[in-house]
Amino acid sequence: MTMYETSELHKRVARYESAVDELRAAHQDIRTVLVDQVLYERWQQIGAELGFAAPAAAAAAQQQELNAMNQQIPQMAEAWAG
Secondary structure, X not given: XXXXXXXXXXXXXXXXHHHHHHHHHHHHXXXXXXXXXXXXXXXXXXXXXXXXXXXXXXXXXXXXXXXXXXXXXXXXXXXXXX
């Protein structure tokens, strides 16, 4: 293995490690959003069973957060592909 091949290999390993770190962070972010979503839906279900209704402002805020996450997904995919 030449010095150039070793250097290229180190660069590839560094890119791979960076991509794995980004993937782990994205996985945690998505997991948090999904857990929050499941808990929120369960809270709504329990509230509905008890005769309460969720405020429209809370539902709108949650939808904005989900929209923001959906916009980040293509950006993350581009970063991983690079």
